[in-house]
Amino acid sequence: MRTILILTGRDDLTADAVVEELAKRGENVVRYDTADFPTTSRLAVSLTGDGWAGSLVAGSRTLRLETIKSVWWRRPNEFVTPEAWPSLARALAVSEARSGVLGVLSSLPVRWINHPAHDSAANYKPRQLAVAARAGLDTPRTVITSDLDHAREFMGKDVVIYKGLGGGVLGPNGERKFLPVSLVSAKELDDGVTGTAHLFQENVEKAFEVRLTVIGGRMFPVAIYAGSEAAKLDWRTDYRSLTYERVPIPLEVENGVRRLMKELGLFFGALDFVVTPKGQWKFLEINPNGQWHWIAVKANVPLVEAMADALQGEAE
Structure with a gap:
C-alpha cells in the first residue's frame, strides 16, 4: 500500500487534523519526527539504479521508501543524540544524521509539500520580495x-x-x-x-489585511480585520481582536501568485497582503511553512481537506 509521510513533531495540532482526515479516507500515513533519530529510529537503505531503497524504522513501524507517494515537510524537530555522549560527538552525530536522513528523504522523486531545499530558500525575505516584484505583484x-x-x-x-x-x-x-x-x-x-x-x-494605509493560503493550484484568501491598535500594526500581536471574512482574489493578483509560487518552487504557501482603501493588494511576504489551521477554523475554510487532497495526489 502506498504511504503518505508526514515529517513533524508530536505536538502539532495542524498535522493531527490532516492525519485524522486522511485516516477517514483510508490512507496509510506514517508520521515521523527526526528527533527520534538515532535513539529510537533506524535507517537502512542501499543505492539502486532508481535511487535509494530500503527502510526507515519509526518506533514500531517500518517504512519502505519505495512505498512513499508524497511527503509533507511540516515541522520536524532537530535530531537528538544521547546526552551521555561527549558534546563534540553529539554535534558530529547530529550533522551526519541530518545529511544522511534528510539527504535520503529529499532525494525521493515524489510530491513534496514543500521540498525542504525550496522551503529553506524561500524563507529569505529579500528573495521573496524580488521574486514577487518580477511576478507582477505590487510590493511596498x-x-x-x-x-x-x-x-x-x-x-x-x-x-x-x-x-x-x-x-x-x-x-x-x-x-x-x-x-x-x-x-x-x-x-x-x-x-x-x-x-x-x-x-x-513604506507604511501602507490599510483597509484590511489578507492571509492567502495556497495549496497547489487552489487559493484560499481570507480578510483579517484588526480590532485594536496593536493588531492594526501587526495582527499577530492580538489574535483576540481579529475578525475574519472570506474574500475574492483579483485575477491579476492570482496570476502573480502563481508565478511567484512557480519560481520559488513551492506547492504550499501562506501569503500576507495589505489591501488599501482603494482596493490595491500589496504583497508583504510568504511563509513557505506558515501556520494555517487556526484560520481554517476561524473562517470556515476547507484547508484540512485541501491538504489531504494534495497529499493523496488529487490536487495539482
Whole structure:
C-alpha cells in the first residue's frame, strides 16, 4: 500500500487534523519526527539504479521508501543524540544524521509539500520580495540597508515600518525571539544601523489585511480585520481582536501568485497582503511553512481537506 509521510513533531495540532482526515479516507500515513533519530529510529537503505531503497524504522513501524507517494515537510524537530555522549560527538552525530536522513528523504522523486531545499530558500525575505516584484505583484517601497544615510534618505519625513529579516532566534530557555514590527522615523536612527542589515518599508494605509493560503493550484484568501491598535500594526500581536471574512482574489493578483509560487518552487504557501482603501493588494511576504489551521477554523475554510487532497495526489 502506498504511504503518505508526514515529517513533524508530536505536538502539532495542524498535522493531527490532516492525519485524522486522511485516516477517514483510508490512507496509510506514517508520521515521523527526526528527533527520534538515532535513539529510537533506524535507517537502512542501499543505492539502486532508481535511487535509494530500503527502510526507515519509526518506533514500531517500518517504512519502505519505495512505498512513499508524497511527503509533507511540516515541522520536524532537530535530531537528538544521547546526552551521555561527549558534546563534540553529539554535534558530529547530529550533522551526519541530518545529511544522511534528510539527504535520503529529499532525494525521493515524489510530491513534496514543500521540498525542504525550496522551503529553506524561500524563507529569505529579500528573495521573496524580488521574486514577487518580477511576478507582477505590487510590493511596498522597501530598502535593506546597514547605511545610516541610505536609511534616512529612504524615510525622508515619513514614518516607516521596521521589521525583522529572519525568523528570529532561540532564547536561553528555548523560546523563539522575534524582532517586533515597529514604526520608526529618520530622527530616531543612529549609528546602530551600521551594526547589521535592516529592512525598512513604506507604511501602507490599510483597509484590511489578507492571509492567502495556497495549496497547489487552489487559493484560499481570507480578510483579517484588526480590532485594536496593536493588531492594526501587526495582527499577530492580538489574535483576540481579529475578525475574519472570506474574500475574492483579483485575477491579476492570482496570476502573480502563481508565478511567484512557480519560481520559488513551492506547492504550499501562506501569503500576507495589505489591501488599501482603494482596493490595491500589496504583497508583504510568504511563509513557505506558515501556520494555517487556526484560520481554517476561524473562517470556515476547507484547508484540512485541501491538504489531504494534495497529499493523496488529487490536487495539482
